[in-house]
Amino acid sequence: MKLPVPASPKFAVWMxxxxxxxxxxxxxxxxxxxxxxxxxxxxxxxxHGHYQIELACNQCHQTNGGNDESNASNVMQxxxxxxxxxxxxxxxxxxxxxxxxxxxxxxxxxxxxxxxCLSCHREHVAERTLAMGLTIPRDYCxxxxxxxxxxxxxxxxxxxxxxxxxxxxxYHDNRALYEKYLDEHHGEADILxxxxxxxxxxxxxxxxxxxxxxxxxVPDISDADPQxxxxxxSSAHFAAGVNCTQCHQPEAEDSLANHGTTTTAGFGxxxxxxxxxxxxxxCHARQSETFLRGKHGMRLAVGLPEMQVAMARLPMRSDxxxxxxxxxxxxxxxxxxxxxxxxxxxLGCHNDDHSLAYLDSSHAELWRQxxxxxxxxxRGVTCATCHMPRxxxxxxxxxxxxxxxxxxxxxxxxxxxxxRCHGLEFSLNAVADPELAQTCFDxxxxxxxxxxxxxxxxxxxxxxxxxxxKRSGSR
Amino acid sequence: xxxxxxTIQRIFFAVAGLSAVIVGTLSMTGCGSSEASxxxxxxxxxxxxxxxxxxxxxxxxRTVYATHVVTNLKKQxxxxxxxxxxxxxxxxxxxxxxxxxxGAELVDENKEAGFTYALRSSWPLNExxxxxxxxxxxxxxxxxxxxxxxFYGEExxxxxxxxxxxxxxxxxxxxxxxxxxxxxxxGDDYPEFEKDDVMGGVLVRIPLP
Numbered sequence: 001m002k003l004p005v006p007a008s009p010k011f012a013v014w015m016x017x018x019x020x021x022x023x024x025x026x027x028x029x030x031x032x033x034x035x036x037x038x039x040x041x042x043x044x045x046x047x048h049g050h051y052q053i054e055l056a057c058n059q060c061h062q063t064n065g066g067n068d069e070s071n072a073s074n075v076m077q078x079x080x081x082x083x084x085x086x087x088x089x090x091x092x093x094x095x096x097x098x099x100x101x102x103x104x105x106x107x108x109x110x111x112x113x114x115x116x117c118l119s120c121h122r123e124h125v126a127e128r129t130l131a132m133g134l135t136i137p138r139d140y141c142x143x144x145x146x147x148x149x150x151x152x153x154x155x156x157x158x159x160x161x162x163x164x165x166x167x168x169x170x171y172h173d174n175r176a177l178y179e180k181y182l183d184e185h186h187g188e189a190d191i192l193x194x195x196x197x198x199x200x201x202x203x204x205x206x207x208x209x210x211x212x213x214x215x216x217x218v219p220d221i222s223d224a225d226p227q228x229x230x231x232x233x234s235s236a237h238f239a240a241g242v243n244c245t246q247c248h249q250p251e252a253e254d255s256l257a258n259h260g261t262t263t264t265a266g267f268g269x270x271x272x273x274x275x276x277x278x279x280x281x282x283c284h285a286r287q288s289e290t291f292l293r294g295k296h297g298m299r300l301a302v303g304l305p306e307m308q309v310a311m312a313r314l315p316m317r318s319d320x321x322x323x324x325x326x327x328x329x330x331x332x333x334x335x336x337x338x339x340x341x342x343x344x345x346x347l348g349c350h351n352d353d354h355s356l357a358y359l360d361s362s363h364a365e366l367w368r369q370x371x372x373x374x375x376x377x378x379r380g381v382t383c384a385t386c387h388m389p390r391x392x393x394x395x396x397x398x399x400x401x402x403x404x405x406x407x408x409x410x411x412x413x414x415x416x417x418x419x420r421c422h423g424l425e426f427s428l429n430a431v432a433d434p435e436l437a438q439t440c441f442d443x444x445x446x447x448x449x450x451x452x453x454x455x456x457x458x459x460x461x462x463x464x465x466x467x468x469x470k471r472s473g474s475r
Numbered sequence: 476x477x478x479x480x481x482t483i484q485r486i487f488f489a490v491a492g493l494s495a496v497i498v499g500t501l502s503m504t505g506c507g508s509s510e511a512s513x514x515x516x517x518x519x520x521x522x523x524x525x526x527x528x529x530x531x532x533x534x535x536x537r538t539v540y541a542t543h544v545v546t547n548l549k550k551q552x553x554x555x556x557x558x559x560x561x562x563x564x565x566x567x568x569x570x571x572x573x574x575x576x577x578g579a580e581l582v583d584e585n586k587e588a589g590f591t592y593a594l595r596s597s598w599p600l601n602e603x604x605x606x607x608x609x610x611x612x613x614x615x616x617x618x619x620x621x622x623x624x625x626f627y628g629e630e631x632x633x634x635x636x637x638x639x640x641x642x643x644x645x646x647x648x649x650x651x652x653x654x655x656x657x658x659x660x661x662g663d664d665y666p667e668f669e670k671d672d673v674m675g676g677v678l679v680r681i682p683l684p
Contacts, residue, residue, distance in 0.1 A: 098580060098584040099580070099583070101591065102591055103637060103682070104608060104632060106634075106635070107632070151602055181563065466657065469657075470657075
C-alpha cells in the first residue's frame with residue numbers, strides 16, 4: 001500500500017480518518033456495556049436467548065483484568081449456570097455434568113464433551129445455530145445411544161437425528177416425556193373432566209413479608225392526586241397496609257421502623273415516582289426473582305438498563321417501541337388488575353401471529369366466559385396462564401414471572417400448563433405442531449406423536465410377561 | 476416418639492458413627508490414593524485398603540436401608556413404599572439401588588473425593604448398571620464364579636490408570652430378591668434370586684498416580 005506524503009492534504013485526511021477509527025474503537029472498548037458502540041466488537045450475531053445482554057461481555061467472558069479480549073476460550077462455565085442452574089435443577093436435568101464424572105465415560109467425552117455447555121451451545125455463530133441455541137448437528141444423541149434399539153426394539157430403524165423430535169426426548173428436561181410418565185397418562189381424554197387451573201388469591205400474590213411490614217403510618221397525601229388515592233384505597237396494597245411511602249420512600253420506611261414514629265416528616269429521604277424492582281421484591285420476592293430470569297427482566301439481572309420493547313426481535317407493536325420492561329409495565333402503579341396483566345398488557349406490545357390469534361381462540365372465549373361469571377374461576381385461559389404459569393408449592397401458590405421457563409423447549413409447557421386441562425397425548429400432539437402454535441391452538445391437533453403409545457405398549461408387554469410368570473409360578 | 480422413628484434414628488446414628496470412624500481413619504492416614512502412595516512418613520494405606528474401607532461403609536448403609544427401612548415399611552404395611560418412580564409418586568421413597576446410586580452421584584460431584592463407585596450387574600434391571608468395560612465384565616463373571624471373593628484389578632480409561640475393586644452385591648433382604656424376581660424389566664433369562672445370591676457387584680474405582 002502506498003502511504004500519503006506527510007504534510008499533503010491527502011495525508012491530513014488519512015490521519016483524521018485513522019484517528020477517528022482509533023477513537024471510536026478505543027471508546028467502544030472502554031465504554032459502559034450500555035453503549036451501542038461496543039457492538040463493533042461482537043464477533044457474530046448472538047442468539048435469541050442472549051442478544052439482550054450481548055454488550056455485557058464480562059457476564060460470560062473472564063478477561064484478564066480487561067487487558068485481553070473476550071474469546072471462546074475464556075467463556076466461564078459458571079456464567080451459564082448462574083442464569084440457568086435453577087431451571088436445570090427444577091427440570092431434574094437428565095444429563096447433568098456430574099453424570100459424566102464416572103471415568104467409564106472418558107472415551108465418550110472425547111467425542112462429545114457433555115460436561116461443557118459450550119459443546120452444544122456456542123454463541124456468536126448464527127450461521128449454525130438451531131432452535132434452543134443448539135450449535136451442533138441434531139444427531140448428538142447418537143454418539144452415546146446408537147445401540148438403543150438393542151433394549152428398545154421399537155426404536156429400530158429410527159433416524160439418528162430424530163431423538164429430540166417434539167414429544168419424544170429432550171436432552172435436559174424429560175419431566176413430561178420419561179417412559180413411566182407417558183404410560184401413566186396413556187388414554188387420557190383430550191379435555192379432562194376436572195380441567196381447572198390453580199387458583200390464586202390476592203393474598204398469595206405477596207409473600208408473607210407483606211403482612212410483617214404492615215404499619216399504621218398515615219401517608220401524607222394532602223397534595224396527592226385524588227384519583228391515585230382512590231385507586232390505591234381500593235387496591236390489595238391498601239388492604240395489606242402498604243402505603244405510599246413504602247413504595248415511593250422505602251428508605252424513609254426503614255427509618256420509621258427504627259424510630260417508632262408514625263410520620264415520615266423530617267427523615268429527608270427523597271420521594272421517587274419510579275418504583276424500583278428492588279422495592280417490589282421486598283414483598284414479591286419469588287415474582288421478582290423469576291422475572292429476572294426471563295427475557296423481560298434478564299437485562300436488569302446483569303445490571304443493564306431495562307429491556308425496551310424496541311430491542312425485541314419478535315414482532316412488536318410500533319406504538320409500544322418506547323416502553324420499558326419493569327413491574328409497572330404489566331401491573332399499573334396503583335391498580336391491582338391482574339386480568340389486565342394476564343392479557344391486555346401482553347397484547348399491548350406483542351404483535352406476532354400467535355399473540356394476535358389469541359383473542360379469536362377457544363382459550364380466549366373461556367377467559368371471557370370466566371370474566372362474565374358464566375363458568376367457574378380457573379377455567380379461562382389467558383396469555384399468562386400458559387406463559388407465566390401459577391406454581392403450587394405445598395399450600396402456597398405464586399405466579400412464575402419467567403415466561404421462558406415453559407418454552408425451553410415448548411414441551412416443557414405440557415406438564416405444568418397444558419395438562420391442567422388436557423390429556424398428555426393431546427397436549428404433546430398440540431405443541432408438536434408449529435402451525436397450531438402460530439394460530440394459538442385454534443383447532444385440535446391433527447398429527448399424532450407416537451411416544452405415548454410406544455411407552456404404553458412397552459409397559460404392556462412387560463406387564464403381560466409378569467402376569468404370565470406369576471401364573472406359571474403358582475401352578 | 477414412635478418405635479419406628481426411634482429405630483430409624485438409632486440406625487441413622489449407627490451408620491453416621493461408622494462412616495465417621497472410617498472416614499476419620501482414612502483422613503488421618505493421608506488417604507486418597509495418590510497421597511497414600513506418595514507419602515514418605517507416617518502410616519499409609521494401599522488403594523485396596525482404601526477401597527475395602529469405603530466399600531464397608533457403603534454396604535453398611537445399603538444393608539441398613541434395605542433391611543431396616545424398606546423391609547420394615549413393608550412389614551408394617553405402611554402407606555409409604557419404596558418405588559422406582561418415587562419422585563413422581565405420593566408416599567414413596569427411593570429403592571435401595573436408587574439410594575445407592577444417588578449417593579454415588581453426590582460423590583461424583585465431589586472432585587476431592589478421590590474415587591467413584593457404582594452398581595453393576597450381569598442382569599441389570601436398569602441399563603445404567605450394565606458392565607461398561609471389559610474389566611467390569613470380567614469382574615462380574617469372577618465374583619459369580621468365585622463366591623465370597625472380591626475382584627481387584629487395574630484398567631486405563633482415557634489417560635488415567637485406575638485401581639478397580641468389585642465386591643459381590645448379595646441379596647440381603649427379602650425385599651431385594653422378591654422385587655427383582657418380580658420386576659417387569661427382567662428378561663426371560665433372569666435368575667430366580669434367593670437369599671445371599673450374588674445379584675451383581677459394587678464397583679469402586681480409584682485413580683492411580
